[in-house]
Amino acid sequence: MCLCTNTIQIAVAEGICNIHNSFYESLKKQFQSLRDDLCETLISVGLKPIIPQGSYYILADASKLEAKTSKEKAMFILNKTGVATVPGSAFYKNEIGEKYVRFCFSVEDHIIHKACSRIKRLF
Incomplete structure (x- = not known):
């Protein structure tokens, strides 16, 4: 069986190739700023972020929290801040994931700033 690329796929591919590099640079700076703001906030409350170099997720060591499992930490x-995280156990087969929670910062600036102010109430 042989399938041909349809016209829309070709048009999208050409469109992506024609996006100016400044778009990607601007996007990179925006995500770096959000990442830095969230990491600074996490550090300020005693959580230890693993600073990502190319994704919009931050895995943070939350062993400072009294909860035992990563699900309990999340x-x-x-419950304390209204900020949703993903338990670290979702990403590890062994118990090392139990000390981590994952934050995502691929949202609008004002949402991250609101989340940061809520996280500061953690302790």
Whole structure:
């Protein structure tokens, strides 16, 4: 069986190739700023972020929290601040993931700033 690329796929591919590099540079700076703001906030409350170099997720060591499992840590953060995280156990087969929670910063600036102010209430 042989499938041909349809016209829309070709048009999208050409469109992506024609996006000016400044768009990507601007996007990179925006994400770096959001990452830095969130990392600074996490550090200020005693969580230890693993600073990403190319993604919009931050895995943070939350072993400072009294909760035992990463799910309990994620629920504690959600209940205390209203900020949702993903338990680190979702990304590890062994118990090392139990000390981590994952934050995502691929949202609008004002949402990250609001989340940061809420996270500062953690302790």
